[in-house]
Amino acid sequence: MYKVKVYVTLRESVLDPQGGAVKSALHAMDYQEVTDVRIGKYMELQLESTEKLEERVKEMCEKLLANTVIEDYRFEVEEVIPS
Numbered sequence: 001m002y003k004v005k006v007y008v009t010l011r012e013s014v015l016d017p018q019g020g021a022v023k024s025a026l027h028a029m030d031y032q033e034v035t036d037v038r039i040g041k042y043m044e045l046q047l048e049s050t051e052k053l054e055e056r057v058k059e060m061c062e063k064l065l066a067n068t069v070i071e072d073y074r075f076e077v078e079e080v081i082p083s
Contacts, residue, residue, distance in 0.1 A: 001046060001047070001048060001049065001079070001080040001082070002046070002047045002048075002049065002053060002077055002078065002079055002080060003044060003045070003046055003077075003078050003079075003080050004044070004045040004046075004047060004057050004075050004076070004077050004078075005042070005043075005044055005075060005076045005078075006041075006042070006043040006044075006045065006057070006061060006065055006073060006074075006075045007040060007041075007042055007073065007074050007075070008040055008041040008042075008043075008061075008065060008066045008071050008072070008073045009038060009040035009041075009071060009072055009073075010038060010039070010040065010070060010071055010072075011070055011071060011072055014070045014071075016037075016038050016039060018039045019036070019037040019038045019039045020037070022037045022039065023036065023037040041065075043065060045057070045060075046080070053077060054075075054077060057075055057077070058075075061073045061075065
């Protein structure tokens with residue numbers, strides 16, 4: 001078994017209004033040191049052993065998990081050892 005951690009973020013060139021709202025709220029709470037906030041998504045997938053695991057995860061990201069027009073993604077694969 002494998003655990004795959006997928007991180008999806010807006011591309012730098014894409015405006016992030018949700019991040020801007022969080023930044024404003026933090027400033028209102030007197031956290032003036034915050035200079036930028038970008039909001040993203042985090043997902044964990046558990047997969048059975050398969051050939052071409054990374055290729056399959058990349059395919060999942062590009063077809064469903066990320067909108068590759070406006071989002072970037074990266075993922076980490078770790079083997080899960082049964083206890």
